[in-house]
Every structure is written in C-alpha cells, then in structure tokens.
Amino acid sequence: MVKQQFDPLVGRVFSVFSYYAVPSVVGMVAVSSAFIVDGFFIGNYVGSRALAAVNLTLPVNSMLIGIALMLSIGGSVRCGKYLGQGNIRFASINFSYTLAAIVLFSLIITVLGTIFIKPLTMMLGADQSLAEPVNQYLSIILLFTLFQLGGLCLSFFLRVDGYPVLASIALIGGSILNIILDWFFVVQLTMGLQGAALATGISHTMGLFFVLFSFVLTKSRFRIVRDKCGWTEVIKNAANGFSEFANELSVGVVILLFNWVIMQKLGENGLAAFTIINYSIFFALMVCYAISESTQPIISKNYGALNGKRIYSFLKTASCTVIIIGISMSIIMFFFSEKLVETFLEKGDEKVADLAVMYARYVWPVFLFSGLNIVFSSYLTAMQKPIPSAVIALSRSLIMPILLLLVLPVFFGDIGIFMAIPLAEVVALVIAVFLVKRNSPNKLVSDG
Numbered sequence: 001m002v003k004q005q006f007d008p009l010v011g012r013v014f015s016v017f018s019y020y021a022v023p024s025v026v027g028m029v030a031v032s033s034a035f036i037v038d039g040f041f042i043g044n045y046v047g048s049r050a051l052a053a054v055n056l057t058l059p060v061n062s063m064l065i066g067i068a069l070m071l072s073i074g075g076s077v078r079c080g081k082y083l084g085q086g087n088i089r090f091a092s093i094n095f096s097y098t099l100a101a102i103v104l105f106s107l108i109i110t111v112l113g114t115i116f117i118k119p120l121t122m123m124l125g126a127d128q129s130l131a132e133p134v135n136q137y138l139s140i141i142l143l144f145t146l147f148q149l150g151g152l153c154l155s156f157f158l159r160v161d162g163y164p165v166l167a168s169i170a171l172i173g174g175s176i177l178n179i180i181l182d183w184f185f186v187v188q189l190t191m192g193l194q195g196a197a198l199a200t201g202i203s204h205t206m207g208l209f210f211v212l213f214s215f216v217l218t219k220s221r222f223r224i225v226r227d228k229c230g231w232t233e234v235i236k237n238a239a240n241g242f243s244e245f246a247n248e249l250s251v252g253v254v255i256l257l258f259n260w261v262i263m264q265k266l267g268e269n270g271l272a273a274f275t276i277i278n279y280s281i282f283f284a285l286m287v288c289y290a291i292s293e294s295t296q297p298i299i300s301k302n303y304g305a306l307n308g309k310r311i312y313s314f315l316k317t318a319s320c321t322v323i324i325i326g327i328s329m330s331i332i333m334f335f336f337s338e339k340l341v342e343t344f345l346e347k348g349d350e351k352v353a354d355l356a357v358m359y360a361r362y363v364w365p366v367f368l369f370s371g372l373n374i375v376f377s378s379y380l381t382a383m384q385k386p387i388p389s390a391v392i393a394l395s396r397s398l399i400m401p402i403l404l405l406l407v408l409p410v411f412f413g414d415i416g417i418f419m420a421i422p423l424a425e426v427v428a429l430v431i432a433v434f435l436v437k438r439n440s441p442n443k444l445v446s447d448g
Contacts (some may be wrong), residue, residue: 155170
C-alpha cells in the first residue's frame with residue numbers, strides 16, 4: 001500500500017504530486033527518447049525516405065492509442081473514484097472488463113490490419129516510392145498491437161492502485177530495450193525499417209510482461225471478476241475517456257491531412273522535414289501528458305472523497321509545471337533548431353534540413369500553450385466531465401488545426417501550413433480557461 005505521506009487524500013500536495021508525476025515523467029521521457037532514437041537510427045542508417053514512411057504510419061498508431069486511452073484512462077479514473085469511496089469490488093469489475101475489451105479490440109485490429117495492409121497503406125497517402133517501406137513497417141507493428149495496448153492499459157491501473165514507480169519502470173525498461181534492439185537490428189544487421197519495427201514490437205512485449213509481473217508482486221487490490229454490469233462499466237469508461245480518444249484520433253487525422261498537403265506542396269523532402277520537427281513536439285507533449293495523466297488518479301480519488309480544495313491545489317501545481325516545461329522547450333526549439341535537425345539527417349540532405357529549420361522557426365510557440373490545454377482537458381476527464389474535456393481536445397487537435405490549415409496558406413503561402421498548429425493551441429487555450437472556470441473543483445464537488 002502507499003505510504004501515508006504519499007496518500008492522495010492526506011499527503012502534502014507537492015510530495016504526492018512529485019511521487020506520482022516524477023516516475024510518470026521519467027517513464028514518458030524514456031518512451032519519447034526511444035521514439036526519437038528510433039528516428040535517429042532510421043534517419044542516419046536508412047534515410048530520409050524511411051523517416052517519411054514512418055510519419056505516414058502515425059495516424060494508425062494514433063487511432064490505436066486513442067482507443068486504448070479512452071478505455072484505460074476512462075476506466076482508471078472511475079476506479080480511482082471507487083477506491084476513494086472504498087468500493088473495491090466495483091473497481092475490480094471495471095478493471096476486469098476494461099482489460100477484456102482491450103484484448104478483444106487488439107486481436108480484431110491485428111487480423112483486419114494484416115488482411116487489408118495494402119489498402120491501408122494507400123489510404124495513408126503513400127505514393128509509389130513510399131508504399132513499400134510503409135507496408136514493411138506497418139505490417140510488423142500491427143502484429144504487436146496486443147502487447148502495446150495491453151501494457152498501456154495495465155500501466156494506468158497499476159498507477160491508480162498506488163504504484164506509479166513500477167508502471168514507469170516498465171516504460172523505462174521497454175524503452176531501453178528498444179534503443180538496444182534498434183542498434184542491433186538497424187545498424188548491425190542492416191534490417192532497415194523492418195528491424196526498427198521489430199525492435200519496437202519486442203520492447204512492447206517486454207513492457208507488458210513486466211506490468212503483469214508487477215500486479216502479482218504487489219498483491220494488487222484488483223481481481224479478475226465476472227459481473228452482469230461489467231460491459232456497462234466499459235461503456236461508461238468509454239464515455240468518460242472519450243476526450244482522450246478524440247485527442248489521439250484527432251492528432252492522427254491532422255497528421256494525415258498535413259501529410260497530404262505537404263506531399264502536394266513540398267514533396268517527400270517536406271514530409272521528412274515535418275517528421276524531424278515532430279520528434280521534438282512529440283517529446284514535449286509526452287512530458288505534458290505524463291504530468292496530466294499522473295494527476296488523474298490523484299484528482300479522481302479526491303473527487304470521490306469530496307476534497308475540492310486539494311483538487312484545486314493539484315491542478316495549480318500541474319499547470320505551473322507544464323508552463324515551465326513549455327518555456328524551456330520554446331527556448332531550445334528557437335535557438336537550437338539547427339542542431340536538432342542535424343541529429344536526424346545524413347550529410348547531404350540540405351533541402352530537408354532547410355525546410356525543417358524553417359518549420360521550427362514557426363512552430364516553437366506551440367510549447368507555450370499545449371501543456372495547459374492538455375492539463376485542463378485531463379482535469380475535466382478526472383472530474384468525469386467528458387463533454388467539456390472533449391471540446392478542449394477536439395479544439396486543439398482537430399477543429400482549429402484543420403480550419404487554420406485551410407485558411408492560413410491562402411494568406412501566407414506554404415508558411416501558413418506551419419503556423420496552423422501553434423495558432424490552434426492559442427485558440428484552444430481560451431476555450432479551455434473558460435471551461436475550467438465553469439467547472440471549478442469546488443463547484444463540481446458541491447454539485448456531486
């Protein structure tokens with residue numbers, strides 16, 4: 001069990017926040033670093049075309065992760081409230097059927113994705129030069145869907161059960177293994193994109209088995225149980241976690257649209273440049289997601305215990321943290337973009353490098369606003385307010401990016417493509433502040 005000093009209901013706010021947030025951030029940094037190192041090996045040992053191919057597969061990954069987050073976060077938040085109320089049985093029912101839903105979904109996706117791999121590749125926007133590498137990478141990644149989504153799901157429930165450190169160790173271990181296998185398969189065995197995909201899949205598998213072992217080791221409060229209301233719980237989880245699904249799916253849709261537009265206007269070089277800068281954006285967003293997701297079990301437990309004042313304190317602490325991270329990342333992106341770009345490219349790719357640096361010059365403000373949007377949306381999910389949470393998620397990751405992607409190039413040319421994402425975050429933040437004020441902790445606690 002969690003020591004009293006780290007108990008979300010009675011521990012000091014900063015101590016509890018650090019206990020949950022630090023391992024979560026370290027874990028996400030490890031995952032992000034593995035993803036970035038993946039890009040380093042692919043860009044330097046396979047080529048910029050392979051980087052572009054990996055970028056084309058991201059919408060599929062966003063859709064899969066979106067479904068998993070919808071069920072896992074929605075379920076773990078509801079479990080947190082049950083635990084705060086002392087209702088262990090309903091927490092176990094929720095856990096059991098959420099896991100069953102993840103397993104069923106993963107198996108269906110693996111079968112359908114494998115059967116329809118070629119139509120899927122073309123739908124992602126791959127031209128003749130990119131179709132084969134996209135097919136090679138995606139066909140292997142899909143085989144490991146169960147391990148990826150299963151490990152992700154269990155890690156959220158391990159956190160809400162009071163063991164955030166173990167959940168993060170699983171992420172860190174998988175990420176370290178991914179880096180080692182990338183070097184072995186891509187560099188030593190020269191297996192190209194297939195090697196990178198295999199390294200990723202094996203690392204997901206190891207992560208899943210570690211989380212399963214952790215549940216046994218910690219003697220978890222959750223049990224596998226059957227109950228007639230189990231699938232009803234899954235539906236409620238999906239409704240509560242819909243904003244997480246909307247956010248991830250929207251990211252996939254926006255990336256898909258950006259890929260199409262960039263391929264039309266800037267070609268393969270432009271797509272490779274877009275991919276390089278997206279590694280930095282991905283890193284910053286993952287850190288912000290780690291902070292926001294680590295506060296969800298804390299907030300949901302305090303919501304179950306009707307502690308409005310503590311909820312506000314945790315929300316304030318998380319917001320200040322992501323602001324500091326955003327400022328730091330903006331400085332790095334603005335002043336050191338050339339060094340970042342050089343890391344991912346072989347010498348001689350000057351066209352790609354120039355486009356990537358130009359993109360960085362316009363996209364850096366995204367770091368100043370995205371963290372707060374993520375934290376506010378996550379807070380509303382933890383308070384079981386899925387509609388306002390989804391409004392923020394859809395505004396920042398779908399509606400505004402698409403609208404601005406259509407409008408800005410008309411007035412600013414190709415530069416307008418790169419301005420769309422940061423401006424979308426600004427508009428979304430205005431909406432988010434309004435919605436959080438309307439759904440303040442004290443108001444929701446008094447209403448509930």
